[in-house]
Amino acid sequence: MFGKVQLSSSSYDTAWVAMVPSRGALKEPLFPESVDWIMQNQHPNGSWGLNPSHPLLVKDSLSSTLACLLALQKWKVGEQLVQKGLDFISSNHFYVNDKQQPSPIGFDIVFPGMVSKAIELGLNLPLDTALVDIMLSNAEHKVKSFRDKSRIAYVAEAFGEAHSWKEVMTHQRSNGSLFNSPATTAPSLIHLSDDKSVEYLRSLLCLYGRSGTRLHIILRSFPTVYPFDIYSRLSVVDTVMKLGIDRHFGVEIESVLSETYRSWQQRNEEIFLDVTCCASAFRLLRMHGYEVGSDALAEFVDEEHFFSTVGMRYTNASTILELYKAAEIRIFQREPILEKIHDWTSNFLKNELLNRAIYDERLRNEVLGIILLPSCVPAGVPISIMGSFLHWRWKILTAAKPYTAKNFSNLRSIDTNAYLFREFNKISLLTGHNACITRWVKDTRMDQLGLDWHVLYSSHFMVASVHFAPEFSDARIGWSKISVIATIVDDMFDIDGTREELLNIIELVEKWDEYSSADYSSDRNKIVFSALYDTINNDLAPKAFAKQGRCVKHHLINLNLVMMKCMLKEVDWWTENLAPGIDEYLFNGTATIGCGIYFTVHFLLGPELTENVLSSEEYANLYYYIGRVARPMNDYRSDERESVERKVNLCSLLVNQSNGSLTKEDAIVEVRNMIESSRREVLRMMLQTQESSVPKAVKESVWKLSKFCHYLYARGDEFRTPVLGKDDIKKIFYEPINLSQHPRESF
Structure with a gap:
């Protein structure tokens, strides 16, 4: 290929x-x-x-x-x-x-x-x-x-x-x-x-x-365009990445990208005289850590200039979408060239959708999932910024759109293979550990605490979408268990826990192995703490030890303890009608939204996390910025409900602390800008190679989590009350692809 x-x-x-x-x-x-x-x-x-x-x-x-x-x-x-x-x-x-x-x-x-x-x-x-x-x-x-x-x-x-x-x-x-x-x-x-x-x-x-x-x-015979090597090979790289099988082709991908980078430095005509190829090369090179400046796309900054010059020769919705995706890879706080391209290409594609001018159904669905505001996306349309596992399934079942020039033409020699279907179904079965987790919920009596079963599936769906490779089975199951416990704890702090219960559960975690010296204030606390204790001591800690080569149990305990203490602080804000500062609220909210306990998976992924790495500023910044993606997204979607409940919320805080200079609409714009700025910083850190001590797999994990957050909060809260997620969970866990119904097709 x-x-x-x-x-x-x-x-x-x-x-x-x-x-x-x-x-x-x-x-x-x-x-x-x-x-x-x-x-x-x-x-x-x-x-x-x-x-x-x-x-x-x-x-x-x-x-x-x-x-x-x-x-x-x-x-x-x-x-x-x-x-x-x-x-x-x-x-x-x-x-x-x-x-x-x-x-x-x-x-x-x-x-x-x-x-x-x-x-x-x-x-x-x-x-x-x-x-x-x-x-x-x-x-x-x-x-x-x-x-x-x-x-x-x-x-x-x-x-x-x-x-x-x-x-x-x-x-x-x-x-x-x-x-x-x-x-x-x-x-x-x-x-x-x-x-x-x-x-x-x-x-x-x-x-x-x-x-x-x-x-x-x-x-x-003759093709519609030649040479085509650079773009076609980049298309293969892009395809295997979307399919989620790029881990099998590391050497081949690096070879393609290194050759492309040499051509980029030489200003090869095949790249720089073709908008689609140039945009694709920029995106893939930058996403793989190559230093490519946005100046190469300066010719495409102004929409009118674009369509009066290069636009006529090459333009279709597919080309503009490629430009838009390139402009998405902004890793510095100020990249005006990419920002301007992003603005006009997004507006162009929105208008193409509204005017029904994109006739290819697959291309239209891709544009829908990427461009339109999430609340406008029809049900059933895949959001390609989400975890790549679901996107992989969608891609396999999607026929190729033709490459467009003066006439339509298909890429030859890039065929789907029965291997892809088998690989997908193999991983689908591996991620289908729901029976194991369901049994665990019953064994620990968590089902007696009013657990909404869809939370169990949402937890597993979330981590399976981000870490779907077979070797991450321990991380998936471990996170699913911790997430279920955290959801029960969150309900205690957020809905019906007494002050005594909240202080007691924190005390139990603080004492840990000495928990017997602290009486359980309720049967619920006994169930929750026992489940957490057994899960960390007998499941996560031993598996993490095998990966890390040392005991990291205290880190696993502390992630949960910090979350509970931050939840208690939010209870105090709410009950005492206190208004925290914006930075304090966001830092606290990073833990309460679950970003902290998500970092549990890092100890189970494989790369060693030394104490120096865990205490580094870089690792702390990963935690900080993912929180500034997840918490504002959650608050944006729950603002109306939390305003009625008079709970502390980022949108209301911004309005109240602006001394009347911000309206609610202004606050929402500021929240969106905050999300975008933080998302960009997470991407920059993920691509950073020099002076980076955090393993790449860990940074990629946080980046993928930031993308999945967009999916979770696209229309509401897909974690707590899944709408689109119900159908997606069904597809992932219970609908393996039947190869006989989907014969080989060209991408």
């Missing part, structure tokens, strides 16, 4: 190459093998193109078919094929002006241009005269509106002899092509002689050739 990846053959590009005349004999094609390929690859319905039966590829088929008809008509071959092609156009011509159909880039200019060329060649197109006049007029008007000459050059095949072909050639790249596009390069050779362009096309012959059905005939 990580080798050279080819695009499928492009009928459209092959047709334009087939029209190039031989230098010595203008009445003969320079690439006769391509003419033969066209004659051998017409679909039964008379069309050419990627997929004649796909309902959203009709314009692609129309464009490819007309180009192939021009080639056959020019060399006066394939009369029956021409007639079948004309019949296809006759049956589908009404799609030409259908705005609901996705268009290959430049279709509104190139297709009318090909119509004019067909008329010159005497090809009797079955198109209404009025339709032709409208197409030609609209195309002429659009060309006149271009302010950037490269936009015209990119669709140069639409123009004939009167066009300034010498000016077009000023856009020639070092490899001899125009925009790495055979369909743009070939027409220049119809009007000009250029050795570099010929050499570029000849270099593709050996890559896209195969034996024909007739003896002694070699068929040659």
Whole structure:
């Protein structure tokens, strides 16, 4: 998968190459093998193109078919094929002006241009005269509106002899092509002689050739874009990361990224003259710790400038989404280039959704999950910023969207494999330890305390989504148990615990092995403490010892003790009507929201956490900033309820301590900014390699937790009262993928 990846053959590009005349004999094609390929690859319905039966590829088929008809008509071959092609156009011509159909880039200019060329060649197109006049007029008007000459050059095949072909050639790249596009390069050779362009096309012959059905005939086709190595290999890296199997391909991924980084430093044209490739390279390189500056994306800062220059050549929703995702990787507090790109791309994609302009369902769902405000996302749409395990399942069951250029094309050689399905189902079974945890709940009598069973599943779903690899089984089960105990404790402090009970449970944890000297103030306290004591002493501590090589039981105890003391402080604020400072509230809230006890999993992941690491400023900052993601998110979603209950809440604190300068709406904006700033800091720390003592696995764990927080609080509190989560939990734990129902498909 990580080798050279080819695009499928492009009928459209092959047709334009087939029209190039031989230098010595203008009445003969320079690439006769391509003419033969066209004659051998017409679909039964008379069309050419990627997929004649796909309902959203009709314009692609129309464009490819007309180009192939021009080639056959020019060399006066394939009369029956021409007639079948004309019949296809006759049956589908009404799609030409259908705005609901996705268009290959430049279709509104190139297709009318090909119509004019067909008329010159005497090809009797079955198109209404009025339709032709409208197409030609609209195309002429659009060309006149271009302010950037490269936009015209990119669709140069639409123009004939009167066009300034010498000016077009000023856009020639070092490899001899125009925009790495055979369909743009070939027409220049119809009007000009250029050795570099010929050499570029000849270099593709050996890559896209195969034996024909007739003896002694070699068929040659061309892709829609070449070279494509960098972007295609980055796509493989991105795919295996989304599928959650990147841990199996560390060497291959590092090889791809190191080669890409060298190309980045050399300002390789393949990266910097392609928006999608440039944005993808920036995102993946930065996410893997390479130092890439945002200046490389400066050309894309201004929306109007973007669409008046490079935008016309490459733009579709997929490209803009890639730019948006690149702009998301902001690791410094001030990155104005990325901030501006983020603003306009998010607005653009929102408008595309609102205007129903994204026709590919899979792409539309991805944009929905990433761009729209979480409260606007319809139920059932996966939120791709959540834990990658659920996203993996969604990705496996999702067919690929085609790579878009002047015509649609699919990546070849990147196929799903039965391995992916088996791996998913294997992990799904491993994460399905719910029966074990359910048995533990009953054995410890926790079920007698009014436990909402969905909390048990939510706890396991949360940690399984972040740490889903088989080797993290101990961490998943351990966290699930601690989380259930913490939820019961939280209800005691937050809802119905007496003051005596609260002080008593803290005392029991403080004394720990000397707990017998403290009487239980209630049967509930006895159940809770006994469950916590047994879980840490007999389960977590021994497993952590095996991972860490030393006893860390005191750390596991202290994480729970700090949480309880912070919960008691919140009770005091609430009952005594006290207003803490913002920083004090957030630091305290980091523990009460559960971030502290989440750090339990770090002792079970594998990397050694020395005392120096645990006491370091870097480790403390991880705790600090994840709290500034999780607590504000929770408060934002629970503000209305907690205002009625007169509980301390970040939103109300900001308003009350502003001396009237902040409204509730202002406070919400400030909370969102705080979340974004903290999320960015967690990402920066995760990517930091120099002067970092915290193991990367631990930092990645915190980063993944910050992403999952977005999922938890997308519409409400998915941990306490799951809505979307109910269906997702069912899919993860109880619906293994049936390979027979989902055959291999290309990504």
